[in-house]
Amino acid sequence: MNKRVLVTGGSGYIGSHTCVELSQAGYEPVIVDNLSNSEKTAVEGIEKIIGKKVEFIQADCCDTEVMDQIFSKYDFDSIIHFAAFKAVGESVSKPLDYYRNNIGSLINLLGLMRKHNVKNIVFSSSCTVYGQADKLPVTEQTPRKEATSPYGNTKQMCEDILRNCANAYPEINVIALRYFNPIGAHPSALIGELPRGVPNNLIPFVTQTAAGIRPMLSIFGDDYNTPDGSCIRDYIDVTDLAKAHVCAVNRMVEGRSKANYEIFNVGTGRGVSTLEIVRTFEDVNNLKLNYKITGRREGDIEAVWADTTYANNELGWKAEKSLDETLRSAWRWQQYLDSKK
DSSP, X not given: OOOEEEEETTTSHXXXXXXXXXXXXXXXXXXXXXXXXXXXXXXXXXXXXXXXXOEEEEOOTTOHHHHHHHHHHHOOXXXXXXXXXXXXXXXXXXXXXXXXXXXXXXXXHHHHHHHHTOOEEEEEEEGGGGOSOSSSSBOTTSOOOOOSSHHHHHHHHHHHHHHHHHHHOTTOEEEEEEEOEEEOOOTTSSSOOOOSSSOSSHHHHHHHHHTTSSSOEEEEOSOSSSTXXXXXXXXXXXXXXXXXXXXXXXXXXXXXXXXXXXXXXXXXXXXXXXXXXXXXHHHHHTOOOOEEEEOOOTTOOSBOOBOXXXXXXXXXXOOOOOHHHHHHHHHHHHHHHHHTO
């Protein structure tokens, strides 16, 4: 059986961890990444962890001609599509860039799947499609809310495109994984989250503040209707999230899908507040963070976390890492980065 998997955006944060898990599960990942928001060093990290070379092609998924050549050369069995712009704030100021890249790349891949007879695609979706849900935790049946940013809108639109294509082309199998908040790093500390410039996500800002790169961490609001007043999210270890992709590919390859378009929530099933993250990080790494409470940030929802029952039962996947373990791995990764300077 052909076990070659195209991983678009495979040198990014979640993509690199997924390539490790794919390789360890007996698949052969082929990375296509234009390096617009990632570094080639991630590929070196993957190779050190798995102990062998990984196929890497620097290319843009929106380039039909180049992608057609890649599909012709490699004969893929499945695709995992990570390649997308993902900064919520930036998407508000650059909506055209987000629509062109995020939607254009998916349409391109779907056309090439049909041309080259590739059956399976796992799509990197997001819990942003739920917005501020009326009822928590959210299940896969929770209604989507109107997106609050062009980024969120691209995830909803891509899901719609995939659902329409699965309906029109029954030979295609689609699994959309709605991620909650990925954090942490590989236990080896050889790969992890590598933000460019000022981080948009909480944990890199926490670790950079602990390392003295950032003078202070801002907590955006302590007046939400939550136990400690700060926002609540479902934080999932990135290696647990990566394993969910392997389960999704296995499900399609083995013909176990219940339908040719399926959605799964990928989270821990537990909501954790921003202040709880900060305190736990301090405790497990035995350090103190310089932080202050500031005003609410535009676009932030109060609380969201997943009901993971469906993914646990149907996908045969469950988040396993503890928050302590994950926050220790994030700090080890930051220390590794600092040691390379």
